[in-house]
Structure formats: C-alpha cells, structure tokens
Amino acid sequence: MTQRIVTGAHYGLRDWLAQRITALIMAIYSVIAVIVLISAKPMTYGVWHELFTQGWMRVATLLFIASLSWHAWVGVRDILMDYIKPAGLRLAMEVLVLLTIAAYVGWTIQILWG
C-alpha cells in the first residue's frame, strides 16, 4: 500500500507566493489605516462609525482579513509542521486552525455589514 502523507504543504511555491502577496496587501492597508487613525485624532464614535460605513473601508477591511486568513494559514501550518510530529494530532490542530480562520472571516463580515 502506498504511504500517503495527510498533513503538510505539498504545494510549496503557490503558498510561498501567496504568503508574500497577502503580506503586501496587509502592509498597504496597515499604512493607510495608521495614517487615517492618526489624522482623525481624537477619535469619536461618530468619526469611527462613519469610517466603517463607507464602502471602500468595508471592502478594504474584508480584503485585509481575507489576506490575513491565507497568510496566517500558511504561517500557522508551518509552525505546526515544525513542532507537532504525530500526524493525528497535527491534522486535528490544522482543522482547528482552519475552523478558527473561517470563524474570524464570518465574524468580520458580520461586524462590517451587520
């Protein structure tokens, strides 16, 4: 019987590239966010709420979280591959991480458009 490895990457280049592109998207968002936050000081509820009702901010934040999801998945899986050796435990933890990421994305959409 062929030995199959269930957990691991197996498609290095795609995720390597994805991690870098998503990093750039998050970096651009971060710089803009910091500039917006500093220029809007002192922050009031009115300004804060108004900022997150604007379409571009909602879409940009969703793009940020989407990038973060893919980026964090690659990163956390790398950590699990390095330190968690038993295949069953690693698979369980990978599933847990994926569920956490899905919950993060769902919650973000709810916050932004809820």
Add this chain to the structure above:
Amino acid sequence: MSEAAAKMQARRIRPKYLNLRALIFEIRLPLPGWISILHRISGALLFVALVWLLWLLDRSLASEAAFNQVKQYAGLWPVKLSLLVLVWAYCHHFCAGVRYLFLDLDKGLDLATARLTSWIVLVLSLMLTVLLGWQLW
C-alpha cells in the same frame, strides 16, 4: 588530565542531543536568528489575539455607549499593556517581513548587511511601538 584537556574531552561527546537547557544556555542564536524566531512568535501571538481584537472592533462599532466603554477599557493598564505587546508584535512582524521580502529578492544576503538589517528591524519596531503607543493614548 589538565582542565583544558578535560573540557576538550567533554566537548567531543557525541551524539549531542538538544534539550531545553541546551537550547536556552548553550546555543547562542545569532541576531538574524532572533529576528526569525521573534517573527514566528509575534505571528502566532497575533493569530491567537485576533479573537480579542475582533471583539474590540465589534464592540466599538456597536453603539456610542459601547464605543466609550471600549475606550475606558483600553485605558486600564493590563489592557493597555496587552495592546502595546500586540502593537509591538505587529510592528516587528511587519518590519521583519519587509526584510524577508528583500532577502527573497537576493538583497542584503551578505553577513554584514544581514546583521545590520536585523538591528534595524529590532530597533525600528520598538521605536514604532513607542510612537504608535504614544499616538493611541
């Protein structure tokens, strides 16, 4: 056997297994190695802390009263300290990440430059943390 010879003898014991004591006290991690492990630790920390940050965002957008509650909550020193740690983690992850992007493009690979950019990442991320912390409160 002289002391020096005994030391040499002890050093030659092979195989040598890694344990926590060896990792902490015997292996001297070079500076770029510290940047690397801190990149990993800060990334993991941010991933775990995201649930808390999303909760803060959720509350802050819920209503004016909730927004003011979040503001008050963020002023408590344990909360402030935790947020500062996360700001540092973000800044470090950001700066070290930019350094890695340059390394990917084969820029700054020689030892002297790699050490210099490691120092820049370490110092710059701490300076950014102070600056952003000062701006936030």
